[in-house]
Amino acid sequence: xxxxxxxxxxxxxxxxxxxxxxxxxxxxxxxxxxxxxxxxxxxxxxxxxxxxxxxxxxxxxxxxxxxxxxxxxxxxxxxxxxxxxxxxxxxxxxxxxxxxxxxxxxxxxxxxxxxxxxxxxxxxxxxxxxxxxxxxxxxxxxxxxxxxxxxxxxxxxxxxxxxxx
Numbered sequence: 001x002x003x004x005x006x007x008x009x010x011x012x013x014x015x016x017x018x019x020x021x022x023x024x025x026x027x028x029x030x031x032x033x034x035x036x037x038x039x040x041x042x043x044x045x046x047x048x049x050x051x052x053x054x055x056x057x058x059x060x061x062x063x064x065x066x067x068x069x070x071x072x073x074x075x076x077x078x079x080x081x082x083x084x085x086x087x088x089x090x091x092x093x094x095x096x097x098x099x100x101x102x103x104x105x106x107x108x109x110x111x112x113x114x115x116x117x118x119x120x121x122x123x124x125x126x127x128x129x130x131x132x133x134x135x136x137x138x139x140x141x142x143x144x145x146x147x148x149x150x151x152x153x154x155x156x157x158x159x160x161x162x163x164x165x
């Protein structure tokens with residue numbers, strides 16, 4: 001059977017499944033709902049939900065539809081963020097709020113802080129003239145946070161430019 005051919009670190013898209021587990025678990029704790037009630041809200045049964053959330057169950061993998069349904073139900077975007085990480089993408093939520101210069105001022109400060117965090121993390125990591133796996137992960141995490149901040153800043157500037165037209 002295919003279920004046992006992968007070690008945990010070799011499972012395809014394991015981090016996406018891990019994100020789904022965390023989203024569902026935290027939602028259950030927050031709402032006090034059982035897995036059966038959560039599954040019902042996802043228009044499925046608890047047995048099917050368990051199988052779809054199990055990365056080793058290759059007979060019933062988590063579908064994109066199921067992942068989106070979890071994100072919508074829980075209000076937790078970490079599944080989508082995990083997919084973005086797998087594809088080396090950055091996504092920012094569309095906001096209906098019309099930005100103003102005050103927003104831009106705050107966002108440029110946040111972007112500056114995040115970019116400085118990248119600089120600081122890299123400088124600390126290379127201080128001993130070698131990079132460990134943990135240091136690489138820390139650097140990549142900081143870069144991702146800076147990319148998100150810069151993307152939100154860019155989006156706001158573009159919205160302000162359209163507003164001025």
